[in-house]
Amino acid sequence: MASPDHLFGLRNNFYLGAYQAAINNSDVPNLAEEDAIERDCLVYRSYIALGSYQLVINEIDSSAPTPLQAVKLLALYLSSPDNKESAISSLKEWLSDAAIGSNPVLRLIAGIIYMHEQDYNEALKHTHAGGTMELHALNVQIFLKMHRSDYAEKQLKIMQQVEEDHTLTQLANTWLNLAVGGSKIQEAFLIFQDFSEKYQMTGLVLNGKAVCYMHMGNFDEAENLLLEALNKDAKDAETLANLVVCCLHLGKPSSRFLSQLKLTHPEHILVRRMETAEENFDRALQAVA
Numbered sequence: 001m002a003s004p005d006h007l008f009g010l011r012n013n014f015y016l017g018a019y020q021a022a023i024n025n026s027d028v029p030n031l032a033e034e035d036a037i038e039r040d041c042l043v044y045r046s047y048i049a050l051g052s053y054q055l056v057i058n059e060i061d062s063s064a065p066t067p068l069q070a071v072k073l074l075a076l077y078l079s080s081p082d083n084k085e086s087a088i089s090s091l092k093e094w095l096s097d098a099a100i101g102s103n104p105v106l107r108l109i110a111g112i113i114y115m116h117e118q119d120y121n122e123a124l125k126h127t128h129a130g131g132t133m134e135l136h137a138l139n140v141q142i143f144l145k146m147h148r149s150d151y152a153e154k155q156l157k158i159m160q161q162v163e164e165d166h167t168l169t170q171l172a173n174t175w176l177n178l179a180v181g182g183s184k185i186q187e188a189f190l191i192f193q194d195f196s197e198k199y200q201m202t203g204l205v206l207n208g209k210a211v212c213y214m215h216m217g218n219f220d221e222a223e224n225l226l227l228e229a230l231n232k233d234a235k236d237a238e239t240l241a242n243l244v245v246c247c248l249h250l251g252k253p254s255s256r257f258l259s260q261l262k263l264t265h266p267e268h269i270l271v272r273r274m275e276t277a278e279e280n281f282d283r284a285l286q287a288v289a
Helices: 010-013 019-024 033-049 051-061 066-079 080-095 104-116 120-127 133-147 149-163 165-180 182-200 202-216 221-234 237-250 257-265 267-287
Strands: none
Touching: 010 019, 010 033, 010 165, 019 033, 033 066, 033 120, 051 066, 066 080, 080 104, 080 237, 104 120, 104 133, 120 133, 120 221, 133 149, 133 165, 149 165, 149 257, 165 202, 182 202, 202 221, 221 237, 237 257, 237 267, 257 267
16 A cells, blocks of 8 residues: 655645745654655745845755755856856856765755756756656746747657556656647646646646647636635736736737836846837837938
8 A cells, every 4th residue: 555645735836836835844753864855845946936036045064965965056046147147156056066966856956046047958868768747847938938849748658658647757747738729729728727627726827827828819817717806815926927918909008018018027028028129129219210
């Protein structure tokens, strides 16, 4: 008989974006040491997702196990542009250390950081071997960023062979379906609908359903879901970005959402693209003048 998975609820909350619920329900008694480390990693990564970088930096000391040190490194990397260089330098040093370089959490954090850097080949160097469902799921994301849905599909098939009903397998399926488009959008929507019926409604699930509606051309319904997501987290980057796009399609003003996105997430791809477009427009005007 298989032993009970004491961390199932905590993992699920984290995967689906219920970060505060993950933190609030993390007091799981009688955990083995390995499980306790995984629990702490998930809790601290939830704090990172909520933007509480300094709390993570302060609480994880130099004697903590490698997985927690890796999570602290992610908090340092995200906390300030000034810290990025030193965080990447430490990351390279740890990855080259034979004693800890193959640790799955360290490889996962390496993949996340290099994905932020848009250095997808470097990310894959550390994640492609897989080993955990999170690493496979990250590979799906990286391949989709590289516009290689064929490789993403291969990763998804590996996940389906391991556990088809796993939350990360289902999420990876939605990412691939949204990238492929067409009839696959309805499949993605049904998965998000299933999540919303089984678990608490999170910004991640609301955004997922909204993006499906946008693909289907139903922008009114998408806007309702995105405004609901905004009530849960007024600073969430994806909610704000999706609202900008949704409002443009509905012919509604989007400047408030764009201003908030620029203020809270100046590096977001939508902000960068808008700034590039504005610069090109200004240059064109000057050339005409």
